[in-house]
Amino acid sequence: MDAALDALHDALPDLRLLTEASELAHYGRDWTRRWTPAPRAIALPASVDEVVGIVRWARGQGVALVPSGGRTGLSGGAVAAHGELVVSLERMNKVRGFDPVDRLLTVQAGIPLQMAQEAARTHGLQYPVDFAARGSCTIGGNIATNAGGIRVLRYGNTREWIAGLTVVTGDGEVLRLNNGLVKNSSGYDLRHLLIGAEGTLGIVVEAMLKLTAPPPPTQVMLLALPDFDAVLAAFSTLREGLRLEAFEFFTALALKHVLAHGGQRPFDDDHAFYAVVEYANEDEADEVAALSLFEQGLDNGWALDGVIAASQAQAAQLWRLREGITESLASHTPYKNDVALRISALPAFLQEAERLISDEYPQFEVVWFGHIGDGNLHINVLKPADLPQADFVRDCERVTKLLADVLERHGGSISAEHGIGLVKKPYLLGTRSAEEVAVMQGIKRVLDPDGILNPGKLFD
Ligand code: 2HG
Numbered sequence: 306m307d308a309a310l311d312a313l314h315d316a317l318p319d320l321r322l323l324t325e326a327s328e329l330a331h332y333g334r335d336w337t338r339r340w341t342p343a344p345r346a347i348a349l350p351a352s353v354d355e356v357v358g359i360v361r362w363a364r365g366q367g368v369a370l371v372p373s374g375g376r377t378g379l380s381g382g383a384v385a386a387h388g389e390l391v392v393s394l395e396r397m398n399k400v401r402g403f404d405p406v407d408r409l410l411t412v413q414a415g416i417p418l419q420m421a422q423e424a425a426r427t428h429g430l431q432y433p434v435d436f437a438a439r440g441s442c443t444i445g446g447n448i449a450t451n452a453g454g455i456r457v458l459r460y461g462n463t464r465e466w467i468a469g470l471t472v473v474t475g476d477g478e479v480l481r482l483n484n485g486l487v488k489n490s491s492g493y494d495l496r497h498l499l500i501g502a503e504g505t506l507g508i509v510v511e512a513m514l515k516l517t518a519p520p521p522p523t524q525v526m527l528l529a530l531p532d533f534d535a536v537l538a539a540f541s542t543l544r545e546g547l548r549l550e551a552f553e554f555f556t557a558l559a560l561k562h563v564l565a566h567g568g569q570r571p572f573d574d575d576h577a578f579y580a581v582v583e584y585a586n587e588d589e590a591d592e593v594a595a596l597s598l599f600e601q602g603l604d605n606g607w608a609l610d611g612v613i614a615a616s617q618a619q620a621a622q623l624w625r626l627r628e629g630i631t632e633s634l635a636s637h638t639p640y641k642n643d644v645a646l647r648i649s650a651l652p653a654f655l656q657e658a659e660r661l662i663s664d665e666y667p668q669f670e671v672v673w674f675g676h677i678g679d680g681n682l683h684i685n686v687l688k689p690a691d692l693p694q695a696d697f698v699r700d701c702e703r704v705t706k707l708l709a710d711v712l713e714r715h716g717g718s719i720s721a722e723h724g725i726g727l728v729k730k731p732y733l734l735g736t737r738s739a740e741e742v743a744v745m746q747g748i749k750r751v752l753d754p755d756g757i758l759n760p761g762k763l764f765d
Pocket residue numbers: 379436437454628630631641642643675676683684685
């Protein structure tokens with residue numbers, strides 16, 4: 306142990322610290338695989354007081370801290386590659402309370418999303434934020450990135466569901482924000498500054514999650530579609546006629562990779578695009594509406610084929626075709642884009658972006674998928690096995706700059722739901738004005754005067 310860590314141990318004798326090489330490697334990175342993890346040590350606090358103690362120690366010693374949840378992030382926000390202390394919230398993973406009148410579930414930040422969802426269900430309610438990493442990601446990390454996922458269309462992002470937040474700021478203060486209130490017009494809502502701040506303003510230690518009534522019975526349909534225009538036409542038609550819970554799309558290439566990882570082939574023929582649609586299915590009228598809209602799609606040419614799940618198991622199989630994409634691509638060390646546009650801007654953006662991508666990446670496999678109903682597209686560029694990582698990343702960064710310019714022209718964002726972290730930092734100024742970034746930096750100086758919280762992430 307080094308002298309700084311000795312001082313930490315003296316200040317907090319009960320704090321659990323990990324320093325084994327394998328532990329440093331494990332906790333020092335997220336799902337990005339570009340940076341070599343090199344944290345100084347891992348701290349596993351068990352209480353808010355210990356987190357406060359860690360922050361005070363870090364200020365005194367000038368050591369950077371990297372707050373850490375499930376490390377399923379895709380932008381490098383939880384990477385520790387420069388001797389930082391990783392502060393993993395994994396031991397602070399309990400449900401602290403439930404209030405049935407307010408429908409509030411109070412949880413510690415390290416609770417996995419899925420455990421929070423299950424806790425909500427035991428009270429006959431739901432926490433509706435949801436995505437494929439639910440088993441490993443944590444509420445604290447979801448808050449840090451304002452995580453989105455597959456139900457944003459219906460329920461909104463994480464931000465909508467945080468009624469109270471307890472954070473430890475970079476100067477070691479504990480702020481308890483909003484206290485579960487529905488209405489609170491009493492000045493700046495600091496809670497919303499912390500949501501999406503990627504651990505640069507404070508360490509989230511506890512949250513009050515809003516719960517809501519469980520979803521209605523739903524049905525899952527998979528559509529085969531000829532092109533992007535058809536995906537957009539299907540979305541607008543189905544949105545009018547059904548109560549959509551989710552509308553996700555993916556391309557033939559995405560399906561190819563998922564099938565290679567054990568997915569079930571949905572149709573005999575291959576198609577260019579697919580959409581998974583989940584919608585409320587409470588009675589026969591809903592069933593009839595869905596079928597007639599599908600037939601309308603066949604007549605109008607936006608649908609080429611379709612299947613409606615005949616059982617829960619088949620619904621899960623259809624969802625797997627979409628939710629299995631990230632995992633099925635992981636071995637190709639993909640370069641990920643996660644862009645957002647207003648839905649009205651999608652047709653014009655897509656025309657330009659598709660041309661740009663096919664012109665600039667003729668030699669790479671490019672996989673498109675995502676939450677098109679939210680205007681959120683994931684574009685994964687796969688690394689050819691024989692191409693060195695550094696060359697691949699250099700090329701992807703060159704094209705991302707061009708893509709960022711297209712996004713800027715169409716009023717979009719370079720990060721919809723994954724965060725800026727390290728991966729998208731060079732492009733922040735295409736999405737946010739220089740004045741806006743300067744304000745963000747000013748806020749950072751107030752809440753983290755010594756710059757110890759996740760330095761180098763989001764901006765320098
Ligand atoms: C998803 O929508 C996640 O599945 C991951 O946001 C997207 O792997 C990706 O690029």
